Amino acid sequence: MNKARYYEQTADGLLCLLCPNHCRVQPGQSGRCLSRHASDDGRMLLDSYARIVAANVDPIEKKPLYHFFPGRPIYSIGSYGCNLHCRFCQNADISQRKHVGSELTPQQLALEAKSIKDNIGVAFTYNEPGIWFEYICDCAPLLRQAGLQTVLVSNGYLESEPWAELCQHADAMNIDLKSFNDDFYKNICGGRLETVKNNIVAAVRAGVHVEVTHLVVTGLNDVISEFARLVDWLADLSDRVPLHISRYFPRYHESAPPTDPAVIGHFVETAAKKLKFVYPGNVAADQNTLCPACKSVLIRRHAYEVLCNYRGTTCQCGEKLPFIDENNLAAKERNV
Numbered sequence: 001m002n003k004a005r006y007y008e009q010t011a012d013g014l015l016c017l018l019c020p021n022h023c024r025v026q027p028g029q030s031g032r033c034l035s036r037h038a039s040d041d042g043r044m045l046l047d048s049y050a051r052i053v054a055a056n057v058d059p060i061e062k063k064p065l066y067h068f069f070p071g072r073p074i075y076s077i078g079s080y081g082c083n084l085h086c087r088f089c090q091n092a093d094i095s096q097r098k099h100v101g102s103e104l105t106p107q108q109l110a111l112e113a114k115s116i117k118d119n120i121g122v123a124f125t126y127n128e129p130g131i132w133f134e135y136i137c138d139c140a141p142l143l144r145q146a147g148l149q150t151v152l153v154s155n156g157y158l159e160s161e162p163w164a165e166l167c168q169h170a171d172a173m174n175i176d177l178k179s180f181n182d183d184f185y186k187n188i189c190g191g192r193l194e195t196v197k198n199n200i201v202a203a204v205r206a207g208v209h210v211e212v213t214h215l216v217v218t219g220l221n222d223v224i225s226e227f228a229r230l231v232d233w234l235a236d237l238s239d240r241v242p243l244h245i246s247r248y249f250p251r252y253h254e255s256a257p258p259t260d261p262a263v264i265g266h267f268v269e270t271a272a273k274k275l276k277f278v279y280p281g282n283v284a285a286d287q288n289t290l291c292p293a294c295k296s297v298l299i300r301r302h303a304y305e306v307l308c309n310y311r312g313t314t315c316q317c318g319e320k321l322p323f324i325d326e327n328n329l330a331a332k333e334r335n336v
Helices: 106-116 129-145 160-169 183-191 195-205 224-237 262-271
Strands: 009-010 011-018 035-036 045-047 056-057 073-078 121-125 149-154 174-175 210-216 243-247 277-283 297-302 307-308
Touching: 011 035, 045 129, 073 106, 106 121, 106 129, 121 129, 121 174, 129 160, 160 195, 174 195, 183 195, 195 210, 195 224, 210 224, 210 262, 224 262, 243 262, 262 277
Parallel strands: 073 121, 121 149, 149 174, 174 210, 210 243, 243 277
Antiparallel strands: 009 011, 035 045, 056 073, 297 307
């Protein structure tokens, strides 16, 4: 448990200012994200600080991040709670209820991550890392000192000031863009679209390596015209931001059938007309990375087996490669 930031005292309790939910929390109560509560002495406390519910060494492609240290493992950890309540949540067991977990201090995390063979860093994932704000802000400088990368897998639903602070700590993010319809965010997830859009833009402009995931849920966000608007918006930001279009499976409170793989294929074809790097997810389909100029295969992928066919920072045709790895750590343009 640790003192939280981004809140203020009011006559009606503590007002949390970390995310747009702006929970007003009375002593002894928790906010909507489940991770923060108001103490009897007028402080907001982060109950999940250093509490680890899930920890695994995963391929970086599982985040998914396809252009960030391809083929390398990353130590992946998560706690509990989320500030959205998507009725189709694919990880509700840990994101939608409290857990005790085990303690891992920032110092212990850095040492443990450094001890893992070939590990590139730590991914804060499984539940929403934004609500783990204070823990991440304490961990990231230690990881950087150890030569390790900090990765966030996030819904992007945070207020602009704490989000900007996370962008200073994060080397890479995969951000969910669940829909391009504000009613979907409001009614299905309990959030708002504009905040997520603004934070994707902010992360790209801050020099974070950003990849975007769009989960296609049967009957909820599978209208191609709406998806085309999402693609247009992302292409206007940068046509080099990788987009992962993933198949949904019934989870949590959503019982619609799994997304038809043909729908995923159609969405991939639509996005590829405007974006240079589009990948299907949760389906048996080609996930190779091609040079956008000469179409040579830069990376071959089969499941989580990865074969890199490139060297250096440019393709044999002269095209700048889209990857962040040991050869290209200084590239602050990244997605632009």
